Amino acid sequence: MNIGLLAVDSNYPNLALMKISSYHKGKGDLVEWYNPFDKYDIVYMSKIFSFTPDYGQYMTNTTQICKGGTGYDISSTLPEEIEHIKLDYSIYPSIGHKTAYGFLTRGCPNKCKWCIVPKKEGDIKPYMDVEEIAIDGRNELILMDNNILASDHGIEQIEKIIKMNEGRMKKIKVDFNQGLDARLVTDEIAKMLSRLKWIQQIRFGCDTPKQIEECEKACAMIDKHGYKGEYFFYCILLDDFDESFSRVNHWKKKGSSRYLPHCQPFRDIGNKSQIIPQWQKDMARWTDRKHLFRTCEFEDFEPRKGFKCKEYFL
Numbered sequence: 668m669n670i671g672l673l674a675v676d677s678n679y680p681n682l683a684l685m686k687i688s689s690y691h692k693g694k695g696d697l698v699e700w701y702n703p704f705d706k707y708d709i710v711y712m713s714k715i716f717s718f719t720p721d722y723g724q725y726m727t728n729t730t731q732i733c734k735g736g737t738g739y740d741i742s743s744t745l746p747e748e749i750e751h752i753k754l755d756y757s758i759y760p761s762i763g764h765k766t767a768y769g770f771l772t773r774g775c776p777n778k779c780k781w782c783i784v785p786k787k788e789g790d791i792k793p794y795m796d797v798e799e800i801a802i803d804g805r806n807e808l809i810l811m812d813n814n815i816l817a818s819d820h821g822i823e824q825i826e827k828i829i830k831m832n833e834g835r836m837k838k839i840k841v842d843f844n845q846g847l848d849a850r851l852v853t854d855e856i857a858k859m860l861s862r863l864k865w866i867q868q869i870r871f872g873c874d875t876p877k878q879i880e881e882c883e884k885a886c887a888m889i890d891k892h893g894y895k896g897e898y899f900f901y902c903i904l905l906d907d908f909d910e911s912f913s914r915v916n917h918w919k920k921k922g923s924s925r926y927l928p929h930c931q932p933f934r935d936i937g938n939k940s941q942i943i944p945q946w947q948k949d950m951a952r953w954t955d956r957k958h959l960f961r962t963c964e965f966e967d968f969e970p971r972k973g974f975k976c977k978e979y980f981l
């Protein structure tokens with residue numbers, strides 16, 4: 668069979684398409700990225716976001732279309748025989764030979780009002796073992812768990828990574844790229860985190876004023892155990908300008924390049940006509956450009972000719 672893969676709205680490695688590719692190649696099928704001039708038996712379309720446009724062309728060159736991903740249906744899942752298959756990294760030649768992607772856990776026990784994870788994945792549960800992800804010599808693991816510290820299995824996996832690194836030349840490095848929950852960092856967890864090898868930074872969610880304090884506490888505990896690297900804070904921007912600004916600016920006021928916030932305007936997946944307020948776009952632009960954030964105050968930032976962000980404070 669001829670199989671076409673189409674990532675509708677994201678260039679980020681699409682794990683579902685990588686699994687589908689593996690599955691079909693295992694059956695001897697021909698798999699390629701969708702090309703409107705070829706003919707297919709099945710085209711798999713994956714859409715991640717609900718707020719992005721769908722694929723705009725009418726497809727007449729395939730017998731079957733399979734659509735999946737949160738952007739089409741929040742409850743869509745892969746069939747069991749595909750869900751746990753090895754990823755086909757070859758469809759993304761830009762992924763280096765050291766990098767691996769995966770989840771050790773799925774879900775989250777919390778129910779933050781801006782987050783779709785609990786609706787999509789439910790309560791936290793074990794999902795994979797690190798040895799199923801660190802395959803074929805891949806030792807830089809991008810782990811996309813949503814709240815790994817809320818899971819006993821997740822914590823056991825962190826301990827396992829530390830043990831696997833003992834006496835090993837090519838250490839396993841990690842990036843929990845969806846952020847950790849600072850509230851769950853005890854002294855014991857902090858010690859564990861300080862012993863991991865990080866690809867770049869330790870990331871935390873910092874979505875409420877209370878979480879600033881929790882993040883500060885967690886960072887201090889991890890530092891106490893010898894970590895000297897960077898911290899990265901996901902900051903959701905909700906409707907309160909003053910609160911959002913003071914939360915994001917808290918990390919600037921620390922005056923150290925070790926603390927870096929990252930803004931994400933709230934996206935309402937149930938509201939296709941949602942309009943993101945201009946102040947959120949401007950704040951995200953200011954924060955997410957490292958050089959700008961470090962060298963310029965938000966008040967002085969001029970996102971458009973003749974408009975300085977100090978006007979937001981009037």
Ligand code: SF4
Pocket residue numbers: 775776777778779782783784785813814848872
């Ligand atoms: S924001 Fe984080 S902690 Fe809150 S529900 Fe989502 S995954 Fe869980």
